[in-house]
Amino acid sequence: MNEPAALFTYLVILATGVVSYFGFRSWEVEGKYIFNPERILAGKEYYRLVTSGFLHADWRHLIFNMLSLYFFGPSIVFLLGKAQFLLIYFGAVVGGNLLSLYVHRHHDYRAYGASGGVCGIIFAYILLFPGAGIALFYFPVFVPGWLYAIGYILFSFYGMKEQSRGNIGHDAHLGGAIIGFLLTAAMTPEHVRYNFVVFLVVLVAAIGLLVYLWLNPLFLPAGSFFGPPWRIKSKASNVPRYKQEKAQLDAILEKIAKSGMDSLTAEEKVLLGEVSAKYQRRAETKKPESGLAI
Numbered sequence: 001m002n003e004p005a006a007l008f009t010y011l012v013i014l015a016t017g018v019v020s021y022f023g024f025r026s027w028e029v030e031g032k033y034i035f036n037p038e039r040i041l042a043g044k045e046y047y048r049l050v051t052s053g054f055l056h057a058d059w060r061h062l063i064f065n066m067l068s069l070y071f072f073g074p075s076i077v078f079l080l081g082k083a084q085f086l087l088i089y090f091g092a093v094v095g096g097n098l099l100s101l102y103v104h105r106h107h108d109y110r111a112y113g114a115s116g117g118v119c120g121i122i123f124a125y126i127l128l129f130p131g132a133g134i135a136l137f138y139f140p141v142f143v144p145g146w147l148y149a150i151g152y153i154l155f156s157f158y159g160m161k162e163q164s165r166g167n168i169g170h171d172a173h174l175g176g177a178i179i180g181f182l183l184t185a186a187m188t189p190e191h192v193r194y195n196f197v198v199f200l201v202v203l204v205a206a207i208g209l210l211v212y213l214w215l216n217p218l219f220l221p222a223g224s225f226f227g228p229p230w231r232i233k234s235k236a237s238n239v240p241r242y243k244q245e246k247a248q249l250d251a252i253l254e255k256i257a258k259s260g261m262d263s264l265t266a267e268e269k270v271l272l273g274e275v276s277a278k279y280q281r282r283a284e285t286k287k288p289e290s291g292l293a294i
Contacts, residue, residue, distance in 0.1 A: 084187055
């Protein structure tokens with residue numbers, strides 16, 4: 001391992017560890033710098049898009065991310081340089097958080113962790129060394145980097161649809177991975193030419209999933225936004241009632257954000273009031289679930 005490159009990576013790891021340690025000890029520090037859509041959009045605290053990447057849930061979360069950075073970071077620094085490494089890493093942190101901000105812009109949501117930046121570095125490594133083997137966690141099996149990239153994108157996308165099952169911020173991971181991959185491609189077009197098939201396959205998969213997410217952020221069935229009107233009506237009955245209500249509520253909130261409360265119809269105001277009352281009753285009778293996305 002190249003010592004100067006490794007040393008520079010260690011400095012990033014050290015800085016992250018120090019800030020995370022203070023976050024472990026102080027709720028005030030965590031609350032000030034954590035990813036929070038409401039504070040970012042309404043409070044214009046845009047610094048949270050970066051600072052949340054220095055916070056972690058616990059020592060296990062921190063060590064897992066920093067070990068990944070330790071294994072992949074020095075190769076990126078050695079091949080591309082310190083400035084390029086920082087651009088990829090923090091570009092991926094911000095890019096991942098921007099995707100998460102879009103997905104959770106109407107939600108009461110908190111998240112932290114350097115996973116978006118680490119994913120960006122891993123995908124930079126995959127573009128630069130597509131044939132290098134990458135180990136699957138918990139299994140002594142190595143797969144080619146390009147195959148790992150495709151699998152990771154699909155897994156993250158599936159994880160976004162199933163987020164209720166865990167506290168993993170798959171959206172930030174996916175966004176960070178894609179931004180890291182694209183930034184590296186822009187910096188090293190010669191590697192794109194050498195590994196064009198790998199680049200194209202990963203790019204098409206990433207763009208396809210991002211387009212799907214842009215058109216369908218609620219992950220409704222494809223028939224709800226693709227296909228002729230008759231098909232949409234025939235599928236509507238298959239959508240669970242709670243998902244229909246959530247889709248309607250998000251549409252109303254989007255309308256309020258764009259045109260204000262006065263733009264709502266009488267039916268929309270009634271629905272908003274009913275949903276608000278329901279959530280208020282839940283808050284009074286049930287302790288909120290704990291856990292933050294990491």
